[in-house]
Amino acid sequence: MLFLTGVCTLIAVSVLFFILGYLFQKGGRSLSWHFFTNLPAPTGETGGGMANAILGSGQVLALATCIGVPIGFTAGVYLAEYSGAAFASIVRFMTDLLNGVPSIVVGVVTYTLVVLKTGTGPLAGGIALGIMMIPIAVRSTEEFLRAVPNSLREGAMALGASHWKTIVTVVIPAAIRGILSGMMLNLARVAGETAPLLLTAGLSMYWNHGWSQPVATLPVMIYTDAIGPQQDLHQQAWAAGFVLLCLVLLVNVLARTVISRGIHKPR
């Protein structure tokens, strides 16, 4: 029986290697400097790249972070440090609700509330992804703040610090590594979301012109190129998939290195 559990683990781990290997074989090998610096070229022309998609993804994710992290972090602080109030349980319930909203539904709502007024673009895309970031930001902030031992808080207060000073100067810094890593993992997760972006970000073959103009993003480019008839566009899709995966994995590795050097959350 125990041997079987080992087999289960091997299966789970090998899937990742298969995916990486397959992506590399299909797309990684055709990566070139062009890919990272050029705009997409129409089919039949060589030298096209996805520079605008990489930048566009960065733009959308930057906005998403600016929305998701402050709200999520501060609400996490609220739940961890001020949780006596009855309101806190309402907030927790709502956060769970928000977490349960499927990504396509977030896209649909953002379309009706934002895109119909402003058009597709990084603004709408950033809002959609930002909403998706909030619940996880709340949860990971709250968890890491709670993990800070009460003795630290009591010690600070005993020295005369007010409540908010304790939080800002003692509790948060103690938990910051875990919180940062949580945020990075969160970012990596939404970086791969395609469904909401399909409805809200649009697509562009050029550099982005503004927050309410269509923007190229990696996931949407992958999907669009993969569904065309031209083999050279398929190549681009695989290459982009490989790049996206590598970027996401990189952020994950970074996040785990950060947390492993900080306070371990109690197991």
Place this chain on the structure above:
Amino acid sequence: MVSSATVASGIRPQGRMLSYLSRLKTGDEIARLIALTAASAIVAITLLLVWNLWTVSAPTRAKFGWSFLLARIWDTNTDQYGALPYIYGTTLTSLLALVIAIPLGVGAAIFLAELAPPRISDAFTFLIELLAAVPSVVFGLIGIFMLVPILESSVVPPLKKSLSFLPFFTGPFYGVSIFTASIVLSLMIVPFIISVSREVLLAVPRDLREAALAVGATKWESTWQVVVPFARSGIFGSIFLALARALGETMAVTMVIGNTPNIKATLLAPGYSIAAKIANEFGEARGMVLSALVELGLVLFALTIVINGAARLLILMTTAKGTQQ
């Protein structure tokens, strides 16, 4: 530095207002207000979302009522909308994904928590958690190009032969199917189960294990009959987390499920999930169709909430018995 928080309760209203303003100055109240604002923002956003879904789906809700959930026909040309095939596809693929992912996930978690040396355990866990970071459109592409051929050539024929007495593996197999979608989903959710279950298992106190071994249990008996039950609620929690993700997964599913609104017993037939339906048709949907699609989204949302609620209940019930989490 002591704030004037210790205000006696019997003072006049103006006094209370003044003391509130003075508390404001010390910063505590400001900090609390800021935190409260963020928390309220979340409540506001969630309510806004639900309100938007509710109002946009009003036309079809008014027209069909509850029969929307049970009707089978979806025809934009005659404005008939029924959600049943999509509810069927979503729940079936998600449950099946769990059936595959739970043994795989819990098994791997047991190995990583109980048997593997710490370094291997950490390294493998790291790799498995990376799997959770793979974008879903990549899973979809891999599903089509890698999984489908493997299923068609080496997996489904033997299954059909050996399990032909069951209705689940009958009928023609075209590569895209409920079965294929369930497998892709299971690979996407297994990292959640492994990662959380492993943590919960590691948290089980050593004494329990040693006590079991001391009374003569084998390593497996000790693990399976003592440690795992102790961590039961956390493991269940991870399963529900995985289920919530499976229910909402869109891109990977629409590429491998077959996009046909079937309700059949056989798993080899193509199907359709709610998320895939919305993704496929939202681009051109307006008017009644849009309302119907948004109502589908509302149904999916409700499904996820119900399952989350059940999860919390379960964890509450089993936590009362003294398990950790």
Place this chain on the structure above:
Amino acid sequence: MYRKAISYSVFNSIAVLTLAAGSAATAQTLINGAGATFPAPIYQKWFSDFHKQHSDVEINYQPKGSGAGIAAVTDGTVDFGASDAPLSDAQLKTFQDKHGFPLLHFPTVAGAAVPSYNLPGIHSGLNFTGEALAGIFLGKITKWNDPALTGPNPKMKLPDADIVVVHRSDGSGTSYCFTDYLSKVSPEWKQKVGKSTSPNWPTGLGAPQNNGVAGQIKQTQYAIGYIELIYALNNDIAYGNVKNEAGTFVKPDLASVTAAAAGAAKTMPADFRVSITNAPGKDAYPIATFTWLLIPEQIKDANKAKDIKEFLQWMLMTGQNDAQSLSYARLPKEVVAKEEKAIANIK
């Protein structure tokens, strides 16, 4: 606390930089469009070539399906749309009511929906009648060796196997063209299903996009589906001939599509909304369609209006020369002449 501030400012600077990078280009006019996937390859080429000649004009196109294109231009989230299916009167009215002026159709190229199949040993040249195709997609004809199929193909050995039908799962102009044809040749189809970008298919698997259908056919033995000619050619999938109105089994290619388009040119209505399925003429391929750019009659931004008109002119004069090499049929001369006059309608 400070670390958070640092990461904030990093993110914000990235955002500002990207916006600045974009702003460097705002001296240009950006025109956004969305719609049909079928003509996307040639549109991308045209827009790219036009941009090379007019560096201050960027025309952006997102292929997401004919239906989505019509919806987007009606919503006003894009400057122009593109569709293989002409708008119905009801859809035109919706646009008119919303915006106060009509939506104009401009044909760009013509293409064909071809019946593609996966039959071991049979590569090309399978003959289909309209009734046979209707029967297959209605679910009435279920075996490859049905008399309706073996009749027109006396020399082929068709297997005794079940037909696997594949169709589009998303809204599609290709679906519209195919069902428009089926409605013309089969009264039963017309009554039961009719023509639509999202028909209520009686049977078959759904795959997203032309590429999805092509992939599904390729992977599934005994499958049949309809895809644009260019997808069949690019993916090396077998496709068959269809019997046209004159009674000949015509092979779908650029010549037969052009013949179908030419037949319609004489009776082209002023708004260019015409169906060329089942066109008269012995060389005409029966499942052919124009594809249109959907341009609002009035465009607020004068620069955009000027650029769009210039593009249309360029497309009719120079762009048409690219059609052949990308496997699209160019517009007949009469249609080009009519269109050039119609460009003046855009204000």
